[in-house]
Amino acid sequence: MREFDSTEFMSDFQALIECESFSHDPEALARSARLISRIGTGLLGAAPHVIGTDSRPHLLWRFGDGPREVVLIGHHDTVWPTGTLKSFPYSAADGVVRGPGADDMKGGVLIALYAMARLRAERGSLDGVSVLITADEELGSPGSREIIENEARGAKAALVFESGAPDGSVKIARKGVAIYSLEVEGLAAHAGVEPEKGINATVEIANQVVRIAALHAPTVGTSVVPTVMHSGSTTNTVPAEAVVGIDSRAATVSEQERIDAELRSLTPSVAGAKLTLRGGINRAPLEEEMAMGLYARAQRLASTLGHPPLRSVAVGGGSDGNFTAGVGTPTLDGLGTVGGGSHARTEHALQVWIPRRVELTAALVGELLDDA
Incomplete structure (x- = not known):
């Protein structure tokens, strides 16, 4: 098993937050994609396919030649204009990580990658898994929607790494x-x-x-x-x-x-x-019926792993999980960081939840693959 390395994760987290990636800045998005590609290649043992254009690069890792069973989805663009770091720099103190994109959703991207690194170490392969990191979610996913839907269609599950609720709840419904x-x-x-x-x-x-x-x-x-x-x-x-x-x-x-x-x-x-x-x-809405089976699994696994009780919440805002549910794929959202303040100067992520989310995600994907 690949043990969670907090020091390594936090080093990557800082690097990713400090690599600004405003949705409207093509050069920043290209730099961010290169950094995530480097981190992901090291963790997953393979380089991603780059989809889209140089100015809006989406990254896709697809493992194995068989059907896609589980799709992990995140985005690396943020709402923060380039230069925000000067007045809102990265910081990590007293177990709280702050900075532009800390909660939405650079931490979530890393949780997905680190969880799949853990699972790869346990199983020897990630056959049946896809990891998709897009570059335009904050714009409504105009260029990545079709990619997301095609990747999710027919899969057993889509897991979305937007932030959880402040109490750690995962998101089982979105308007x-x-x-x-x-x-x-x-x-x-x-x-x-x-x-x-x-x-x-x-x-x-x-x-x-x-x-x-x-x-x-x-x-x-x-x-x-x-x-x-x-x-x-x-x-x-x-x-x-x-x-x-x-x-x-x-x-x-x-x-x-x-x-x-x-x-x-x-x-x-x-x-x-x-x-x-x-x-x-x-x-389209992410309705509860599309999430409840996955939520029940995650809730049971969290208990088995000794985590705090895993709760759920319905929210009003949309995410790429709406698209995956819209093509009929069971979807669980909010598996990313736990914190708050997204899109505001109070944006933060709580370090204590990061290893829990990595461990839970690895266990959940592993169980889904075993049932395939």
């Missing part, structure tokens, strides 16, 4: 995400001289905002929120154009589809106005 913009086309006219000749896009968009907000249904976990809105150009002109953004989240596929249908059925309230709905569903 689906849909993003829209509703555009209104009206007709301009002089607001003081002949307003009756215009078609007021502001009035139309205001009426539509009320209708959209009425779709909000928190009792079933559905949120429909009108967000950024713009209309008109000058105060003395009947507005000819207007647009409003819409953020929709739903806990179930049926609710997500219902909201999508409702938005697409909106009709103008002002005579002559025209509506155009753009956008749509980005991520």
Whole structure:
């Protein structure tokens, strides 16, 4: 068995945090991919396939010639602009690791790699395992979604290394995400001289905002929120154009589809106005039924390993686990670091949880492979 080396892990953790990887910085992403490739090659005994472009490199380790049984998924891009380290540097003190990407999700990437190194030492091979580290998750995974779905489709399990909840809970459900913009086309006219000749896009968009907000249904976990809105150009002109953004989240596929249908059925309230709905569903929900079997295994294994009781939580934000569940693959999320403050200057990861997550992941993947 490859024993967990805390010193080695922390050295890699520091190096990865200090290798900034802002989603919008191609050179930074390329440097980050090279570093992860080097670390992963050393741990797993093989270099990854580089998928995508030099400016947005996704890394894939695929072991064995047989079918994919278990897919481990993470991302190395972050929301932190290049240069953040100057004012928010890496630190590790009193068991707390801080820095940009510490919790979301550079620690999670390393947990996946170190866990597979441990499993490789135990079994002699990682046949049936894929490890995919993408470079655009913080942008909604526009370039990696197809890669993720293709890698997960038909697999026995997808394990996602986003951070766990602050108490160590893994994530068994995530709301689906849909993003829209509703555009209104009206007709301009002089607001003081002949307003009756215009078609007021502001009035139309205001009426539509009320209708959209009425779709909000928190009792079933559905949120429909009108967000950024713009209309008109000058105060003395009947507005000819207007647009409003819409953020929709739903806990179930049926609710997500219902909201999508409702938005697409909106009709103008002002005579002559025209509506155009753009956008749509980005991520299907990760529903509990897709995670419960894996969660039960992980909970039992955590107990066997002497870890604290492993709890679960449902959350509103999406991840690449939504995509894996969307293609029918059982998915367990939140297997990465335990800490908090993602996307904020309070971002941190607790060191005490790192060896537990490595040990649990290795045991879980090993059991899944044994059942193949």
